[in-house]
Amino acid sequence: xxxxxxxxxxxxxxxxxxxxxxxxxxxxxxxxxxxxxxxxxxxxxxxxxxxxxxxxxxxxxxxxxxxxxxxxxxxxxxxxxxxx
Numbered sequence: 443x444x445x446x447x448x449x450x451x452x453x454x455x456x457x458x459x460x461x462x463x464x465x466x467x468x469x470x471x472x473x474x475x476x477x478x479x480x481x482x483x484x485x486x487x488x489x490x491x492x493x494x495x496x497x498x499x500x501x502x503x504x505x506x507x508x509x510x511x512x513x514x515x516x517x518x519x520x521x522x523x524x525x526x
Contacts, residue, residue, distance in 0.1 A: 469508075473501070473505070476501055477501070480493075480494065480497040480498070480501070483497075484497070
């Protein structure tokens, strides 16, 4: 009985860690794609310094909002709260 309880606890912990790592991997890919897009556009535009400063500020703002924001499930953020 103790082994089953420990199995449930460990399984829950492992699933939470796997979910966290999935979100982390998606976030890293999104940041790298965004940085690539910023550098590509900066090389094509005439005012590259202003564009880079603005894009970097926007990216950092979005990242800080993600890191320090409230823990809202993604479905609530996209489709509003569910009361059922």
